[in-house]
Amino acid sequence: MKTPTLRFRRRLVQCGVAGAFILIPFLNREGIHLLSGNFLSFDFAGLPLADPLAAAQVFAGAFSLTQALLIGAIPALTAALLLGPVFCAWVCPYGLLSELVHRNFLHQGYAFSKLKRTDARPLAVKTAVVCAGIGAILAGAPVPLLNQLSMPGWYSRAAQHLALYGEILPGAALMLLVVPALEARSGRRFWCLYLCPQSVLLALAGMLSRKRLRVRFRRRSCTCRADDRACLGACSLGLNPRTDGTEPDLLCSNCGDCIDICRTRGRALFFAGHVQRRQGSDESCGATPLQKE
Amino acid sequence: MITPFLRPPGVFSEKDFKARCISCGRCAQVCNYACIELTPDYFLFGGDTPKIFQSRSPCFLCMKCSAACPTAALRDVTAEDAGMGTAVLDRKRCVDYQTESGVMCWTCYERCPLKGTALYLRNGYIPAVRAESCAGCGVCEYVCPIGAIRVTPSRLLPADNGEKRR
Numbered sequence: 042m043k044t045p046t047l048r049f050r051r052r053l054v055q056c057g058v059a060g061a062f063i064l065i066p067f068l069n070r071e072g073i074h075l076l077s078g079n080f081l082s083f084d085f086a087g088l089p090l091a092d093p094l095a096a097a098q099v100f101a102g103a104f105s106l107t108q109a110l111l112i113g114a115i116p117a118l119t120a121a122l123l124l125g126p127v128f129c130a131w132v133c134p135y136g137l138l139s140e141l142v143h144r145n146f147l148h149q150g151y152a153f154s155k156l157k158r159t160d161a162r163p164l165a166v167k168t169a170v171v172c173a174g175i176g177a178i179l180a181g182a183p184v185p186l187l188n189q190l191s192m193p194g195w196y197s198r199a200a201q202h203l204a205l206y207g208e209i210l211p212g213a214a215l216m217l218l219v220v221p222a223l224e225a226r227s228g229r230r231f232w233c234l235y236l237c238p239q240s241v242l243l244a245l246a247g248m249l250s251r252k253r254l255r256v257r258f259r260r261r262s263c264t265c266r267a268d269d270r271a272c273l274g275a276c277s278l279g280l281n282p283r284t285d286g287t288e289p290d291l292l293c294s295n296c297g298d299c300i301d302i303c304r305t306r307g308r309a310l311f312f313a314g315h316v317q318r319r320q321g322s323d324e325s326c327g328a329t330p331l332q333k334e
Numbered sequence: 335m336i337t338p339f340l341r342p343p344g345v346f347s348e349k350d351f352k353a354r355c356i357s358c359g360r361c362a363q364v365c366n367y368a369c370i371e372l373t374p375d376y377f378l379f380g381g382d383t384p385k386i387f388q389s390r391s392p393c394f395l396c397m398k399c400s401a402a403c404p405t406a407a408l409r410d411v412t413a414e415d416a417g418m419g420t421a422v423l424d425r426k427r428c429v430d431y432q433t434e435s436g437v438m439c440w441t442c443y444e445r446c447p448l449k450g451t452a453l454y455l456r457n458g459y460i461p462a463v464r465a466e467s468c469a470g471c472g473v474c475e476y477v478c479p480i481g482a483i484r485v486t487p488s489r490l491l492p493a494d495n496g497e498k499r500r
Contacts, residue, residue, distance in 0.1 A: 069363040082358035082404045089404055095356040099405050102353030109404035183352045184381040194357070198382060201359045202372065210382070212374065 047297030059134040062197045066204030079197030089113035093242045098185035101178040121246035124254045129240050130296035135192030139230050140277050142221045158284045158293045163234045171238045187238045255290050257313045258283050264307035272299040339385040340487045343416035344400030344408035348489040354407035357382045361399035388472025395447045395471050419470025419487040421463045427482035430460050442474035
């Protein structure tokens with residue numbers, strides 16, 4: 042039997058999560074409270090889950106943190122520590138929307154941004170956004186400002202409003218229409234790459250672990266010609282997956298699309314945790330330098 | 335006149351509340367009476383913080399919202415310590431104070447969730463508010479047929495530093 046592609050499995054998870062966050066507010070309205078909340082704070086049958094950035098903002102604003110927020114932020118950060126920022130590619134409903142917009146309405150394919158997975162600029166921009174938000178809260182901003190930049194937050198808040206009041210939340214409608222439209226026009230998923238503040242703490246947590254899951258490149262298995270950009274074109278973030286594994290991986294969210302495309306091309310790209318380098322071997326994720334293309 | 339809204343029970347001070355509220359909406363989701371509305375504080379992007387418009391649907395002090403709040407923006411307190419505001423009774427309008435009217439309304443007194451504590455009968459027959467015991471739930475304002483009793487939200491009090499709200 043044919044093994045399902047990573048993208049198929051990912052779509053199942055993404056659609057399941059996106060559907061669940063629409064369904065849950067309606068179940069709550071009917072008095073079923075086993076699951077409740079949104080992407081900023083969620084209650085999973087008594088287990089608290091929270092957006093780590095929301096917790097950080099509360100701490101910056103009130104200089105205290107509840108047990109629910111502290112415990113709630115741990116699962117997301119632990120997942121990022123072990124698996125990288127997989128939330129962005131496998132869970133986030135805005136990630137799904139953004140990808141679908143790109144795949145279906147941007148017929149010329151992804152703009153090849155020439156970004157390496159190790160490029161620090163996008164993460165630096167996002168980190169600056171987060172620092173500005175936290176700084177504003179410390180300086181006396183009245184509300185947790187960065188929650189207003191949470192696209193999954195807007196998505197789930199829109200569903201809550203629809204269930205509770207039968208209304209469309211105007212801010213959510215604006216954000217969920219305008220941002221994907223701008224992304225489609227620009228040909229880049231710039232929100233996810235350069236602006237999304239929620240992904241910053243996850244990316245930073247992922248950087249702490251050298252053994253975390255990441256896409257590895259085994260150059261000797263690559264059967265593509267130098268000008269074949271199949272794996273580069275598969276990445277919805279426009280990243281080059283053929284990257285030497287010696288530097289920290291800052292942008293890749295482990296979606297696995299490049300691995301899918303490589304399945305019929307030598308399986309040079311694959312998921313792995315820490316790979317031991319052997320002397321004189323190129324087994325470890327492109328230990329030989331990448332040839333100039 | 336636009337009625338000033340109330341914050342749900344358990345708010346310490348408006349500043350502390352706004353710093354803590356992350357708009358997760360769980361208070362509104364668990365509210366038995368659907369009286370909590372999530373509306374932006376400023377224009378579209380001000381954060382959907384919970385509000386109670388007592389003239390539309392007051393709080394019945396079930397206290398589920400404050401127990402559900404994960405950030406302690408709403409603290410898990412008892413109904414007596416809800417600290418949402420204080421009812422103010424206009425003696426010139428209340429028919430119970432008009433001796434010549436001969437009417438014994440008592441609607442506010444009968445419906446008050448803290449009947450006998452926050453609203454009591456002075457001299458055994460005239461409703462009166464005991465400000466220090468009033469939770470400010472807004473039920474009295476909602477039920478009063480002639481608008482003789484209004485709730486002043488705690489957030490509008492001059493020194494909103496949690497002193498009144500305990």
